[in-house]
Amino acid sequence: MPAIWTATALFIAAYCLVFGSRLHRTFSAMVGAVAMVIVGREMGFYSPEAAIEYIDFETIALLAGMMVHVALLSETGCFRFLSIKTAKLTGGSPWKLAATLALVTAFVSMIIDNVTTVVFIGPVTVLIADVLRINPVPALLAEAIMSNVGGVGTLVGDPPNIMIAHAAGLHFNDFLTHLFPVVLVVMIACLFGLRLLFRRQMREKSQHLETVRAMRERDAIRDMRALRLSLAGLGVTLALFLLGEPLGIAPSVAAMAGAVVSLVLIRPDPDKVFREVDWTVLIFFASLFVLVGGLDGSGVLDKVAAWTSGFGRNHPGGASVAVLWLGAVSSALIGNIPTAAALIPVVSRMGGLGIPVGPMWWALALGVGLGGNATPFGGAANVVAISISEKTKHKITYGQWMRIGLPVALISCLLATAAVLVLPW
Amino acid sequence: MTTEVITVAAGTPLSSVLEVFADRVIGGIPVIDEHRHVVGMITKKSLLHLFMPEYLDLIDDFSFVDDFGVIETEPLEDFAQALFLVVDVMEKEFERISPEASLLKAAVVMDRTDCSVLPVAGDDRVLQGVVTRTDIFRAVFSPQQD
Numbered sequence: 001m002p003a004i005w006t007a008t009a010l011f012i013a014a015y016c017l018v019f020g021s022r023l024h025r026t027f028s029a030m031v032g033a034v035a036m037v038i039v040g041r042e043m044g045f046y047s048p049e050a051a052i053e054y055i056d057f058e059t060i061a062l063l064a065g066m067m068v069h070v071a072l073l074s075e076t077g078c079f080r081f082l083s084i085k086t087a088k089l090t091g092g093s094p095w096k097l098a099a100t101l102a103l104v105t106a107f108v109s110m111i112i113d114n115v116t117t118v119v120f121i122g123p124v125t126v127l128i129a130d131v132l133r134i135n136p137v138p139a140l141l142a143e144a145i146m147s148n149v150g151g152v153g154t155l156v157g158d159p160p161n162i163m164i165a166h167a168a169g170l171h172f173n174d175f176l177t178h179l180f181p182v183v184l185v186v187m188i189a190c191l192f193g194l195r196l197l198f199r200r201q202m203r204e205k206s207q208h209l210e211t212v213r214a215m216r217e218r219d220a221i222r223d224m225r226a227l228r229l230s231l232a233g234l235g236v237t238l239a240l241f242l243l244g245e246p247l248g249i250a251p252s253v254a255a256m257a258g259a260v261v262s263l264v265l266i267r268p269d270p271d272k273v274f275r276e277v278d279w280t281v282l283i284f285f286a287s288l289f290v291l292v293g294g295l296d297g298s299g300v301l302d303k304v305a306a307w308t309s310g311f312g313r314n315h316p317g318g319a320s321v322a323v324l325w326l327g328a329v330s331s332a333l334i335g336n337i338p339t340a341a342a343l344i345p346v347v348s349r350m351g352g353l354g355i356p357v358g359p360m361w362w363a364l365a366l367g368v369g370l371g372g373n374a375t376p377f378g379g380a381a382n383v384v385a386i387s388i389s390e391k392t393k394h395k396i397t398y399g400q401w402m403r404i405g406l407p408v409a410l411i412s413c414l415l416a417t418a419a420v421l422v423l424p425w
Numbered sequence: 426m427t428t429e430v431i432t433v434a435a436g437t438p439l440s441s442v443l444e445v446f447a448d449r450v451i452g453g454i455p456v457i458d459e460h461r462h463v464v465g466m467i468t469k470k471s472l473l474h475l476f477m478p479e480y481l482d483l484i485d486d487f488s489f490v491d492d493f494g495v496i497e498t499e500p501l502e503d504f505a506q507a508l509f510l511v512v513d514v515m516e517k518e519f520e521r522i523s524p525e526a527s528l529l530k531a532a533v534v535m536d537r538t539d540c541s542v543l544p545v546a547g548d549d550r551v552l553q554g555v556v557t558r559t560d561i562f563r564a565v566f567s568p569q570q571d
Contacts, residue, residue, distance in 0.1 A: 080486070080489065084489060123483035127484065130480075211493065214492065218489075220486070220488065220489040388483060391482065392479070392480050
């Protein structure tokens with residue numbers, strides 16, 4: 001029993017550190033992981049060898065592979081190309097600009113990580129809004145929100161989905177058939193919600209379209225050859241994602257295979273490419289896995305699964321909805337990755353007890369993915385959008401985010417709840 | 426080192442500095458207090474930033490645009506309306522070099538920090554002069570006088 005309480009206390013302390021702003025979240029998770037291993041070894045419920053076993057290298061390799069794709073693609077200028085091309089189609093309408101750029105962000109976020117998408121599309125959005133003399137905030141907010149929503153639709157769109165896929169043995173196509181249609185409906189609902197919430201800022205059409213029309217999106221592409229070859233490598237990865245189930249190829253291998261194809265074809269400076277890989281995020285993941293592993297080693301997860309199994313067995317629909325909302329609220333408060341890292345093993349244990357957890361996995365993916373929109377710190381893309389706005393005359397305040405993000409997150413989660421209850425998962 | 430140095434005080438109107446930069450070929454001016462302590466540097470680069478929207482820092486390539494349209498003149502209008510002082514624009518974190526430092530040290534610092542004017546001051550931060558790239562060229566490449 002002391003092991004359970006000690007591991008729980010360490011876990012809560014580490015999560016408080018991750019949530020707080022005193023120490024970077026990766027350092028916080030590392031402190032928690034190291035403390036868990038040392039204390040667990042002393043008390044006999046954990047060991048360094050067990051900690052290594054708990055690191056989900058499938059998730060880390062998949063993320064690393066996709067980061068190589070991002071590093072190669074972002075160098076080519078393709079995100080600037082996409083943003084300018086899209087803006088030209090909107091004819092100076094603030095609503096069309098926000099909606100189309102948000103849709104582009106959402107679809108790109110289904111393959112490329114949300115932060116990268118907003119980091120590259122956000123600043124060009126601000127420039128275009130500025131030369132059109134319109135407020136960039138609706139478009140920036142819509143992009144961050146829709147990148148979070150779009151990411152839920154595929155296995156690789158959001159890190160929690162990657163973790164869920166590995167834990168539950170789900171394939172890329174499972175996400176396409178289960179979550180993608182739901183996400184499309186949620187995206188449409190979010191756009192309507194954003195239109196309503198931003199109705200005042202969306203009234204007047206810009207009279208300064210000529211500057212945007214004069215922009216040459218082709219010139220935004222720095223290296224057409226590298227772009228073609230990067231897309232070829234990404235195409236290999238996508239094809240292997242789609243064919244992964246029949247061919248028995250894991251998503252991590254698919255991501256790495258495409259990345260290797262791109263690297264061999266383009267032959268970029270390796271130091272430059274690997275510097276672009278976000279090691280901070282990868283170490284954060286590894287630390288969280290070690291931390292949660294200690295919780296499992298102490299027997300906490302078995303206890304939690306045993307406590308909740310009665311409810312899960314008797315009310316499977318209710319349990320899925322509970323997981324969705326617990327995931328959403330926790331994601332809004334501490335972020336989607338720590339939430340997923342904590343909840344996945346619990347759902348997994350419940351499955352081990354014979355409870356039908358199939359719908360629960362989808363509920364968890366929807367909850368942690370959509371709940372993050374409620375607060376400025378619920379998703380990394382939110383933080384990026386706010387920091388971009390701070391370089392303009394229209395700063396997004398935390399209050400402003402909550403006025404828009406919270407209702408949008410509520411609408412999304414209500415729709416997701418309906419999907420969990422109605423769809424035959 | 427050049428010992429006859431143009432300096433400004435932190436409270437000097439920026440318009441006076443612009444006149445100096447327009448009249449003379451210099452890259453930067455040390456900002457000093459009443460005790461001649463160096464408290465900052467004002468450079469052409471820092472002035473250029475004043476005319477650019479801050480968010481442009483987030484975009485690393487502008488090959489796709491030649492003319493920014495209505496925002497071209499806006500920062501200038503803002504600048505004309507505002508009463509900027511040197512203290513609003515000066516770089517508070519800057520490189521300085523001690524009077525005992527060698528020529529190579531000055532060259533390396535200039536190369537690494539991409540600055541064209543280095544204030545020369547000891548630990549007491551009292552300005553003794555400046556080193557410019559031209560000073561280094563003169564010292565290295567001018568014919569030695571016996």
